[in-house]
Amino acid sequence: MSATARLSPWRVSIAVVILLATAVAGVLGVRMYEARASQEPAPHWFAGYVDVTATPSYAFEEGSADAAGHVPDVVLSFIVADKDGTCTPSWGTHYGLDEAGQELDLDRRIQRLREQDAGVVVSFGGAINQELATVCESPEELAEAYLQVIERYDLDTIDLDIEGSALEDPKSNALRAEALASLQADRRVVGKPLAVWLTLPVIPSGLTADGREVVMGMLDSGTDLAGVNLMTMNYGEARDSRSMFDASAAAMRSTHRQLGIMYEQAGIPLGDSALWGKLGATPMIGQNDVLDEVFQLNDAKRFNEFAVENGIGRMSMWSLNRDATCGSNYPDTTRVSDACSGVDQGEEHFAEVLSQDYSGHAAEAADASTEPDPAAAAPQEDDPETSPYPIWTEEASYLEGTKIVWHRNVYEAKWWTRGELPDNPVLEAWDTPWELVGPVLPGETPAPVFTVEKGTYPEWKGSASYEKGDRVLSEGTPYEAKWWTEGESPDASVADPDNSPWVPLTADEVKEDAG
Template sequence: MSHDELSPLGDHSLQPLITVSDLVMPHELEGDGPDRKPPLGERLRRYSPVRILMGLMVLGGAGSLAAWRIHQRIIDAAPVHATYFAPYVDATLSPTYAFQDPTQNDAKQTVLGFVVASGTNGCSPTWGGVYTPSAANQDLALNSRLAEYASIGGTAIVSFGGQAHTHLSMACTTPTSLAAAYQQIIRQYDQHIVDFDIEGPALTSQAATLRRAAALSIVAHEDPGIQIWLTLPATPQGLSDPGIAAIRAMLLKRVPLAGVNVMTMDFTSTPGGLVQTAESALTAAHQQLTTLFAEYRIPLNSHQIWNHMGVTFQIGQNNVVGQRVSLQGASQLVAWSTSQAIGRVSFWSLNRDAPCAASLANEAVYSNTCSDAQTAPLAFSSEIEHQIPASVQRGRGLIQVTTTVSANPANAPFPIWSASFPYPAGYKVVWGGYIYEAKWYNQGQQPTQQFEYAYQTPWELLGPVLESDHAPTLPTLPPGADPTWEPTVTYQPGQVVEFEGLPYQAKWANQAQSPASAMADPTISPWQPLWSYPGEPPLTATN
């Protein structure tokens, strides 16, 4: 299968799991003896005749079975490390900022933004939509400045995306072309850490989310040591649903993540002030990640999750009028972040870490080249460096879910999802090695389908199929318990037959229509299975 195909099954073809539990046998019913055959109504009550949704079955015979075995681990798991400082620089803003000059930037890591799609050539990486890598070297002397920064021990981190311009994930139409665009920059600048600032349409687009995850799966496969940060906007209540979807897409594609960087800026409201709102947003995001990682059985404790998080705030006046981070506020937020063992602290931007001229010294005016909250150059950088002295980024391990396929069918406890089956609320299925439960009646909606908001999906992820999971044994009726189905017989509504050891009831008159059709498409099949599968909701009066 090519990388452009976004099937959650990868290269593996799964056959259905056909198992049943709690099938009540005739001799188990109360009566005069073990051989008594009860009335049909009693048998229906005991058999729980709910339409059985069993997954993909090859009609006319039993197909081979396969199950998923899931292993979760943290790749190169590392202990909790000290917080490091990595300010952003707008690499294409005029006047050009001298991030390579230690008198202008004392941080040991600097995030350079932003690599986006070309304004003229679509799926071609550029700096700011204008400079190709060669043009950036020619016009901005970027290669020389990067070499100078490296010579004094600095690490430059390229950031893809940002608030403006078209993201590569929107311009590139396939995962392979998107991966190639990412790899061009990664190799050009010998990147070991990369940042993806995902905002605007690139965040809310389901197609872009899937392409990005598939592309970064390719990148990570070809460069296993790459450290990938996702930088995502937040609300006072934490990460948005599209932000969670972006992380989930990465986990589903087995993309190893270095961390999630939370942008605490430009809130719609700031109850208690901007700094307190930022702390609340980070705390909520931490809880969201705790829940999400638990779903994928990623064994990180609270401190380790904080250590895989970052915070980025905007110094001085923010884009939203009335929202402003003072020098004191920045100091408070950094102190709080380090007390939580947050892995990374960033701000936007070094270009702005300078006092504004008198004409711009107004809280309501936003400038790209100064902030209104300081009287000395590099005041914010100096304050943060004072709290996080000579901070150097160290490997924190990569968050990753790794799956392997087991040939042992005893591992998967529920049926494989099928597009042809109508699933009632509460029904459990296996898809892509994970167990999902239907939140409401649905048909044809794949459990891994991405939605803009979490509440829109009809499936709830319960967790992976574990090695310790097993499928229940399929019991069969004893010979003669019911008449064996015959293709030459015309069956009337309500008649019960045995087919491959299991009971079925005719829903309407039919002839030569095999009960196997109930497993192909139960909606149009004339047969109703009279047995239940684990995960199927209990029979109710409305079934």
């Protein structure tokens, strides 16, 4: 995402670790992870982004209470290096912190919002200007720059929007991770915990390689990530023919899988619900920067339902400044505006739609620590009696479309495969022959085997030889010979369909014979 006084493009997400609060604050060596039991599920919260330097100015301080009187948080963006490119925080290079207080009344407006029981998150980075980690020369200097902003606005939650050239810069990513780990540890020691969110680009297949490196770098540094917020927008060719909702839902599912692998590799196994809670989503409402990508109100409604159903921890949007129908003096709505959405919203607002059932605040989860889930680390045992499909075995070969069960999940083969684990922890979906379909459901039993009446075909005999095309029955199941065979049981085709001389018949094929 970008914050500027003019235009605001975006792109798109995570991980978690636990810091031993009693560790020496300044040491960044090996860090131990402390499991902290959570009495209640983490709150789910909505906070729309506000482009602080955009004109006309957006009055975020006025709040917008729902029917229950809840005023949501806001994410103020973006803090970057100053216009001289030094390690000095500024709002979009246009205002220093003092200048923003004087010329924008920013401190006063923040206080006014807080008086309505809403919270403020500040976002560092964005698509344009220089993210502080790209200009600061040491972790200590960078941590001090972050601390100036945190103390100025009394923050308990910050957002790091890493995209563009900053995303591809290993040096600044390492510097940022080290600085945040140290800063977070220092804040915990003095009783002022700091929640750290990453905001990263995403496509339907998940985080990019650069994005994953940022997440893993944070985990390796000892930073306890609150979560990864995905920029569900601007997919380009990766969207293919999907709707904006379908592309966004696919991006969330893919990243959920990737995040689980990254946490497991970091030695912090997490269950499905915990992983969903560590994900955030930020669509660009209305007209996106990509010409044919338009996120409509209907996409927003479906996305909110998807997020609530899966327990996604955070919902945001780019941006509150844009949450209005364009006026008649802005005729070309395919050109992105930073003051309107480019779609006809009628009386509706994207913020109201996306925030449905998100009644928490970021501050409520700011002191939470990530707890490894022992159950997630132990694979579940499969039981043939409660599995709808055969249980995967290393020796069997599987044709495209074959479904199996492994560790209480159903998988489908994307192409011929043998010996490749269905839950092999690969970060790219195209690197595995298996597609996860979903969990084995309570009460499921093996899928019924197709059988026919006795006498429909001759019974298979081990002493007989069969030519290609011959049809037989074995335990009531009809089979057809693929080539000449003798003494090879048709039942073996279930475990090794590729090498078996027998293939089971379908109901349609049997019906043709009967006809």
